[in-house]
Amino acid sequence: EQYCEEGMTGTYNAFERDGKTIAHGGYSSQIVTDQKYVLHISEKLDLKAVAPLLCAGITTYSPLRYAKVGKGTKVGIIGLGGLGHMGLKFAASFGAEVTLISSSASKEKDAKRLGAHHFLLSSDVKAMKKYSSYFDVLLNTVSANHDYSPYLKLLDLNGTMLIVGIPAQAPVVRPFDILTNRRSITGSSIGGIKETQEMLDYCAEKNIVSDVELIPIQEINAAYDRMTKNDVRYRFVIDLKSLG
Structure with missing residues (x-):
């Protein structure tokens, strides 16, 4: 999707390229498609747990790879839901130091189970200040309306916030929070066939599923x-x- 100059064709109750034919999505037991769009799934992986990898999985894998997340990278995952839990698993498997950032204290135990090294409660003012200018990369998976600025302050010099969550309302971004430390905001939309196959192969190797x-x-x-x-x-x- 990142490289499609003419725009992607949605397959979930959207229209095909002719603008008339409805693409009914994946709620079916059989499908006929061009072999260019077929992916290989390892027998090592549980199929039911693989299904979300084709959306939430590649949506988080792609930007983390683009940001070259690896050993020594300090990564903050904002939100622990369908996207966040996959971003957490991938970032940890890449060797990064991972902190799960959530507005809910009840998420801490699960965050640690999924691979987080640290947990940061976003409503804790003192804790947020402690992590000021700390992270190299933030993966923002939150789709609820929220202010970006408190999170931007957590980024170190040349740090980047990767946006994959889609709030209904335009987020609040204060220019000074970007100018400081030369921070940046970038977005990412799902991923292409080649990268999705790369992700599936990686998941089979590392035994990662949803x-x-x-x-x-x-x-x-x-x-x-x-x-x-x-x-x-x-x-x-x-x-x-x-x-x-």
């Missing part, structure tokens, strides 16, 4: 209600066998 809850399609409305209340750890996956 944390999921498998549900029958008959429970989709209840699952949606739970999702709106942030009651999912960390992705729902529909068991298509339940269609029969």
